[in-house]
Amino acid sequence: MGRAEERRARQRGGHRAAPKRRRSEPAAAGKPPKSLLRRMFTWKKILGTVFGVCLLAILGFVGLYLYVDIPEGNAAARQQSNVYKFSDGTLLARSGKVNREIVDLSKVPRKVQLTFVAAENKSFYSDSGVDFKGTARGLLNTLRGRGKQGGSTITQQYVKNYYLNQDQTVTRKLKELVISLKVDREKSKDDILAGYINTSYYGRNAYGIQAAAQAYFGIDAEDLSVEQGAYLAALLQAPSQYDWAVATDTGKRLVTERWNYVLDNMVEEGWLTKAQRTAMHFPEIKEPKRAPGLDGQKGYLVELANQQLEQQLMAQEGLTQSQAENAVEGKGWTITLNIDRKKQAALEKAVRSELTSKLDKTKRKVDGDIQPGAVSVDPETGKIVALYGGQNYYEHWTSNATRRDYQPASTFKPVILAAALEREATTQAGKPITANTVYDGDNRRPVLDHGRPVGFAPPNEDEQDYGKITVQEAMNKSVNSVFAQMGVDVGMDDVMSTASSLGMDTKGMPAVPAQTLGSMGASPLEMAGIYATFANHGHKVTPTIIKSAENQGRTVDMPDPVGGTVLSRTAADTVTSVLTGVVDDGTAKVSVADNPLRDGQQVAGKTGTSDENRSAWFTGYTPDLVTSVGLFGEDPKTHGHVSMEGATGLLPGRGRINGGGYPAQIWAAYTFGVTDRSAFELDTTQGAAVAPPPPPSSSAPPTPSTTPSQTPSQTPSETPSHTPSQTPSETPSRTPSHTPSQTPSQTPTTGLPTEPTTEEPPDPDDDGHFGHLGQ
Template sequence: MGRADARRAQGRGARRAAKSGGIRRLFTWRKMLGTFFGFCLLIMGAFVALYMYVDIPKANALAERQSNVYQYSDGTVLTRTGDGVNRQIVDLAEVPKEVQHTFVAAENKTFYKDQGVDLKGTARGLLNTLSGKGKQGGSTITQQYVKNYYLTQDPTVSRKLKELVISLKVDQKRGKDYILAGYINTAYYGRGASGIQAAAQAYYGVDAKDLNVSQGAYLAALLQAPSQYDWASATDTGKKLVKERWGYTLDNMVEMHWLDKAERDKLTFPYPDKPKPAKGMEGQTGYLVEAANKELDKQGITEDVRRAGGWTFTLNIDKKRQKQLEQAVDRQLESKLDRKGNKVDATVQAGATSVDPKTGAVVALYGGVDYVKHYYSNATRRDYQPASTFKPLVLASALENESKTQDGDLIGVNTRYDGTSKRPVVGSNTPFAPENEDNQSYGDVTVQTAMNKSINSVFAQMVVDVGPPEVKKTALALGVPDQNFPERPAVSLGTMNASTWDMAGAYATLDNHGKKVTPFIVKSAKNRDRTYEPVKGIGDQVISRKSADTVTSVLKGVVDSGSGRAANTSAYEAAGKTGTSENNKAALFAGYTPELTTVVALFGESPKDGGGQVSLTGTANSGRANGGGFPAQIWADYTLGALGGGSSARFDLQDVERGEVTLPASPSTTPSQSTSPDPSTSKSPDVPSQSPSETPSQPTSQSPEPPPSQSPEPPPSESPGLPGEGGDPGRPGNGNNVANNPPGQ
């Protein structure tokens, strides 16, 4: 490099040095430190100004809060809630010391040492609020008390800053015992209970002074999520979480030397008492309000929001149809039961959901004998199986997927299947050989006949032909919940869990020509400070109209001359399906007219503490309860009244798929029966063994199934050693099936 190049390089270096020197002069450590201190002083000044400006306010106006009004669809009042706060203030001295400590251990271990605020938690809460994540935890007991007693639940920055300042002032001017007493007396524990005295009564039926440390730990754990952690209504996840928080609370007490480790190890989880519904919730009212509140929770109008009061909730419930449903249950079931003198009758629980298939509106609901006597709603419970009311969804999936049999025949109404009882399915990696009702074999039958008679062997094979994953996909699209849903041939018998509400949605979707119907009960919710977007009842086309209308045509045959004929009258056109679950623990009828979709169910529930599923066999001394008996009769009685004595409306079925018929039309035979013709239309003469004279108004003397004495020997196992199926052979489940019963049941 020459001297000229050296000079140029030297010049460039000098310019870079001058530039970097300028940056260093601009960002010297003295300037940066000064800026930092200046920013801190600015923040401190702002905080001091805020501290001087914000005083401890008066208590908020919970005592003056408005009630919430629940209305029928016509605007008449169903009930009012929240007229007053269920609270009784108690002195801290009345609460055992160890119970006081449970709340500190659960919520704020540094309570007795801190200055009333958690700066990190508050900063995190502010950031979450600014980023749109809403209300977050991390507050001290003092902050929570201030929020409950002086402020609101709104997750805003201004409220959070006020909470911080007021908490500092309250901590300075009030003692810790005053704050703790205020906290446990103002906190909401669920079940309508505000304050520890009301909570002690609501969950354990005792006064606060009589609580033990284990019960106190449960109540302290509740405060994190009262609705989610209430043992009576918690999901399995909720129960797991509250047990963990209960244990966490006690472990913290050991850490803080408030509880001896040996004593801690002896403590067991204190299961709370069953809830006692509030006044004004008697009869069906409580079930309606509960269903509405569950829906509102999902829409963001949570329990905390509702507690502020001032809401008017208008439900879709039609007052006249609701009365018709209650009367139908009374006439066709309750009047026939001897609940005090008959052990079986004492176990019977009825539930129903009725939906307008054109809108999704729930127009009537039956949750049980009385919300005060039976807190758990039979309309929305998911702990029983829908049984053979699921079979139409298997057919819908076969049609939608244009599935074929093992012989390559397109599955349709007239497609023939082997209806032999205990016939092993073909083409499945999961062995399954379901028994038909009374172990009856039918030989070659059409799909229509198989649906009319609810032949288990046919639909088990159909699930294999369609593919269990595809069947599940169709079922979920129609509205069946993904709860204990097995992808196995046994799913044909409805071995998942679903409520009458769920199945009403699925059948309403069929009724609505395959366009998704989501049942919803809240028509509108009005409050001066909040707008509400109701659930969208009608959604997208989830299966083709061709598939949906074909299923409807088949289900018309079930009502006209199959297992559901107890629902048949000349006053309306109807389609439907019966169902009876394993061991006769549940019986259902799911049916619809062009204007109304309704699912009625009976459940066998032990009246003993802890409940448990029991058999319905012997209900009203009528032998085996089944979907074609009481449920179908209730359905018919209600539907007739709900339609004003009848309706001329007819199903508008378009482009109904008849399917291929490639096998010869041979008569169906059984080993124990003479030859009988096999129909190929929806007006099939195949009917269950039931007296022709039986009508929907005669629910107790006869049943679509033969009497218990004709029950066959118990069905064999599907395949030994198969998890989930081997010990549950066949799981027959319809209105014409023995449900895995031993002889004589």
């Protein structure tokens, strides 16, 4: 039925339906059928799909936003180097796996801050922390395998550096987007900028702006100029390529263009005037240097600084040892030491010139066993101004300045005298113990406790008898038998208590007479502190190496190195006075008193040489400087204690390394080159430094030098032969203090102690060996 017939049928009200067209019938001419593709992708379906995808994306992003939290900063981004400085602020060393020192933004000049904004993200202060267009471009390029393309904000770069990593994945980029939005909402722009400039890599192994300022300009971040800041900001685009010292001509051209771009942007933003910009010139870049490591003495200085800071954190914050170590190592501390650069250099030079230059382990095996250590302290302030821990930290990790496993030997004798003076102790006969008190100085004299032997009879050096001898002379000649008896007279508990109050670690040490020989362990650091307390008139000195310690704006208050009185001034000054006799008329005479560099400088000190010549000491001081020098015999393989006899080629039989030899020589070469000329101000009437009263008319006029034997406290029978200090140019061995028949035994001999229990070769022998030192 045609269409006309159908129309007529409808008009007649007929109900006959038009027959259906068979599927095989062709469509009416001029109306082709719709393709499957057109039927599937109608505009309605496309709009609906786009809308659905957008909705899913929004919902997905909302879910991601809710799901992703701001994480902890990654471990690498938190790692920092500790920076150590000399007392004058110059760089000493930097330690840590990462060369980074985080600085507060307030320490970076404002216009230097703006150079980074101008270089990377001019809209930083007004944007939401995200560049959606740049991020979308980066996502698309990542999906297409084109690597890193597309810009990002400072916030996004900070998030990537600090919270994430440098991986180029869709997941990481999505996380970066979400975390950046959250960080921008939760942190201030200053915090974000500070994080960015402190975590970015600038080349030359420098992470963060402080390390970069040091690496490229040799200055701190707070001293950067705008031109220098613009260079560092330009570097971030290609640190290695833009490093002026190694850049190609192309690299130099590109970094110059980038530098100009940064400054021009600052003018455009109103952060610089055109006149200021015109006046700026490309900065001078320093040649790269190897980061200051821990070689030489640096490691020993850093190690002690870390230990003292850890101890303070434990005391101040209640941390455990492990927690304190974790809080210090590689945590970005800036630690300024009390170490004086000039004194440190002088101490190192003295050790080298007086000892290590003479050691040759290829010729003499024993030379490889010699380990020197020294600590120098300002007694008025308690500051450690110089320290020698060993020939090289990388070759000998144990610091000889702080090790406590060697005997201090006769350098302990002044502690016994201090205990006697402080407690107003008396002899067995009830006489006060003073510098002028007479003791029996015979060899192996049994020590008595109110008439009862205590089972201890120490030998003197070379089995020498001294007969009746004053405490002053006994200190000069380091007579063991006298100080062993004095220790029992005072009471060994009181002696060890005095040692503890002066700064010696006596925990676990038995209070027995053998300790009078200095048979306990002690370090040069401890001995320097004890003698500094003598020098500071009895005020306790606890030597400290740290001047200040800061960490990200936080400062740790270090305790005052000088404490209260632990020894009366009279007692301390008397010890000092007595110890001037050791230098002028005793075992340190040749190396110190007669040293041409002395130039009249007043000196107090004590030598010490331990059993079997395993250690040798000289601890001495002027009014402004206390220095303890120790030499230790250590087997380099087993680290056991060994004899130093024969080191540097000393002749067989005369080869002991004595306290009056190399230790005293090192002390003199160092001290006389750096000390200020001054005299002791002593509140005492005793000791070698005190002018004697007028002698009886029958006596010969005294020489300018003083001697305990000239004091009225001695009986006539004790005094006639006591004249050692009246002849300062002579050694003690030439001025016997007992009968003529004993004179020959007082000449210096060269044998080792006959008993293995002998504490030291008391130091008359030190002078006898001096003529052969260095041969």
